[in-house]
Amino acid sequence: MTTRNPGGPLNGQRPSTLLVLAAAALGAAFAALSALTTPSAVRAQAVPGSRPPAAVQGDQAQVIDRPERHELVLEVGPTDLPAHSGPWQVTQIPVQSGTFPFDATIHAYRVEIVDGRGRPVPHAVLHHTNLFEPDARTLFSPIMRRILAAGSETPAVRVPGWLFGIPVRKGSPFLFMTMLYNPTGTDYHGVRVRLVLAYTRSRIFPLWKVEPFSMDVEYPFGEKGDGSMAFDLPPGRTVKTWEARPEAGGRIIGMSGHLHPHAVELKLEDMTAGKVLFDVKPVTKPDGTIDHVPVKAFYGWTGLGKRIYANHLYRVTGIYQNPTGDTIYHHAMASVAGAVILDGGWHLLPADTTNPVYRKDAAFIKEGPLKGTIGQEMEGEEGGSR
Ligand SMILES: [Cu+2]
Incomplete structure (x- = not known):
């Protein structure tokens, strides 16, 4: 996109x-x-x-x-x-x-x-x-x-x-x-x-049995509610955030993310503790497109992983700078992703299939791969880590 x-x-x-x-x-x-x-x-x-x-x-x-x-x-x-x-x-x-x-x-x-x-x-x-x-x-x-x-x-x-x-x-x-x-x-x-x-x-x-996770600034369904995570970039600076509490606590052992061109920063913060867990700038190619989002592994003298707590609030933030004088439509995406060792060992996080958010997501999935709206093509999809 x-x-x-x-x-x-x-x-x-x-x-x-x-x-x-x-x-x-x-x-x-x-x-x-x-x-x-x-x-x-x-x-x-x-x-x-x-x-x-x-x-x-x-x-x-x-x-x-x-x-x-x-x-x-x-x-x-x-x-x-x-x-x-x-x-x-x-x-x-x-x-x-x-x-x-x-x-x-x-x-x-x-x-x-x-x-x-x-x-x-x-x-x-x-x-x-x-x-x-x-x-x-x-x-x-x-x-x-x-x-x-x-x-x-x-x-x-x-x-x-x-x-x-x-x-x-x-x-x-x-x-x-x-x-x-x-x-x-x-x-x-x-x-x-x-x-x-x-x-x-x-x-x-x-x-270590790990659970993958991701947080997108447009979760769960994007600003139009259609499942599209792509948002518009007016000229200048755009800051998008999304906040949630995790279903379980644990230790994040590694993270990366996904960004599109004109992104300048991606971060994950523990709002309750006032701590930044992850804060990166994308690595760009000479032509300005995203080469990759840095991958961070969390281990060292203090042990393995960065703690997250079920009762803390977490915020993902994506920041873009659009240098053109025009709005770029459906252009931008920002998400973090990683793997967590859950407290108490890996356990299934059961779905509440009556939850309206679950139901809407499941309906989108069952509609199949072409679910979505008319927009731009995604040949240039990039910026995930490899
Ligand atoms: Cu994308």
Whole structure:
């Protein structure tokens, strides 16, 4: 959503930025985790296979365990992707559901995309993918739990499985959403998307089970209430904030965020204690666009993590400086994301499915990847951490 290019492959239409945000933010959460350890991110690769195409155009994701590789594969599709198609020109795969087959923690994930003959498809066709857990909520908002997310630019993310992991539980449901398009000049048929989760099943490891979190200045649904997290930038300075109390206390072990061009600062404060927990300026490229938002890992002599308390109020702030004389519409986003060790050990934060905020979020998710409003295209989406 950073560039205005109505003639681009996405035809000037903007998918739900709520979900785009989730992809960026959860990538940031994993990036924060990996910053605590030796980063060993490797480029996501499609693994060639020779599965015949099967008709699975229902609403169930296939769940395939690869026990020898400690990988759980969630697969959706097939669909066809004609060359030079925006999201509105391809047949999107509806949101698919499934259940986790066993208790595990996830410490790495990647996306594989293959065509009907099992050949790899370029990751350029993936706009974003999200994994939700309907029975649970997020730490700072009663919306549905976001387990992880990825976009085409997301490298495979990996942290040591003995050290950290995000728990999933046997029998708990998930929703898997994928948005595809095809900016390339090649037609792809029978395309399937696989979210490959590297898991640990151990009574001892990982040492820390963590919960991802994010806070956006436009939470929960944006100023127009349509799920769009993008806001307008009038000339000069714009400051946006959102405040919430977390559902549980804990220790934040790492953080990053997501910003667009003209952003100057992003911070998270404990308003109750009057403390700044995170305060960064984006790293920009020579042309002024965002290269990345710094990743901060919190550990040192005083121990692991920065404390957050359930009875404290937290504020996320995004600051922009628009140097042009004109308002830039639907331009800006600002969110922080990270990973928390919950007090008392990891526990599910149960969803209150009667909460109106939960219900509205769930309705947006079930509408599928094209939910959202007409706006700018998001080819220039950037600024998340890698
Ligand atoms: Cu964005």
